[in-house]
Amino acid sequence: MTYIQSNLKFLRNKMNISQEELAKRLFVTHQTVSNHENGKSQPNFEMIEKYASFFNVPFEDLIHKDLSLKQKPTRILFDSIIFDTKDKVFIILDGSKGTYSYKNIKKCEILNEKARFRGKEPPFTHQVVTGVDWMIAANFMEQPFYVGLRITMKDDTQLVVYISKNPTRTQTDQHIKAFQEAEKIKHLIDRIINKYQLESGPVTVNKKENTFTIHSGDCGVYPLNELVKCSVVFEKARDAKHNKPFARQMLISPMTQGFAGIYSLHIGLQFTFKDGNKKYAYVSQNAVQPYSDEYRKIHLQAQQMRKGIVKLISH
Structure with a gap:
């Protein structure tokens, strides 16, 4: 018994595309796709390969397995x-x-x-x-x-x-x-x-173990379920080598741009735990000038990392 007829219809509907759109993507006629789904004709070897490649499923599975019993398709389609x-x-x-x-x-x-x-x-x-x-x-x-x-x-x-x-x-x-x-x-x-900023860089997250690792700053592995808050923080570059990470923090805002511009600084993340303990990670590996292009780039990166961490601990 083969399932190719029902599999083609199932996979196409799962991806929310029409027979006409699928035909365009595979450079065949609308009637060809319709006939294959309705069982009026059987696709040849080359056509089955095209279907399997497009839907990202094994060739044999497309023919011999009922894919409606499997997980959702692995492709998200847009026109472009x-x-x-x-x-x-x-x-x-x-x-x-x-x-x-x-x-x-x-x-x-x-x-x-x-x-x-x-x-x-x-x-x-x-x-x-x-x-x-x-x-x-x-x-x-x-x-x-x-x-x-x-x-x-x-x-x-x-x-x-x-x-x-x-x-x-x-x-x-x-x-x-x-x-x-x-x-x-x-x-x-x-x-x-x-997602990928949480899997590489100064802080990485292991969802399976429910932990996160700081690679630059207060290096170590820490439990996610003990974390209650994550914030973006700043530190004068001259303090970085003489104190614990972010022991002397500074406030940065557009209102203080002129004053802060005389300092170079580091951008980091502050992690606050349920017991009140705090740990810090450096997002910037080198000192940057406030509101420079490099500052804006790294500050955005820190904000995105913070957003990802907050999303994890809020679930």
Whole structure:
């Protein structure tokens, strides 16, 4: 007995794509997919391989196992990008085409590009402002644009994903739909970034053991279930070598920017436990100047790490 007919329908519905969309992705006709799902015809060896590769399931399983009894599919599909949760990679279909690793993502931004520059100059060199600021942009209404994502990798390579297939204008149905999809993709990428920041760097988390390890600062392994709070903290660089980590903390805010600018500092995380004990981790390995580009970059990293830790201890 073979299950290929029911498996194809099950996997396609699980991924929430139509027969027509699946046919486009596999470069076959809509009728071909329909016939295979309805049992009117059987896919040949080459076609079964295509299905197995697309749905990321073993060839034999697609034929001989009832996949409706297994776990959910491991691919999250969008029109312009696919996320493979099993292999931990994302595949860009429209933009910087290729396959890239989750662990190398550093940042993701939603941007708009003037339509006439697409393919002629580096992506997002010519951006279009929307939202509240669009009304003051000169001749904005005469500038159609593409909605897209710019993904910055850890080696500072910049990847592009085009969300809107055709040029659009602000606040049209097409613009709103493309922006909403871009937000969904960015939210997913931000979750991936947070996850991998907890698996590498100055602080790593072991969910299985319910512990976290500080690699720079108060080095050691600590229980997550004893943790009640995580905060971003600052320390004058000159104090780092002469005291316990963050024994002398400093306050940093836009109001104190001018005063704080005369100091270089370290950015870190403070972990507060149920018994009131506190431990510290250095997020910045080198001293930075307040509100410099490097400061902003590391401060954002510390905030994202804090957010990931807080999410873990709040469950």
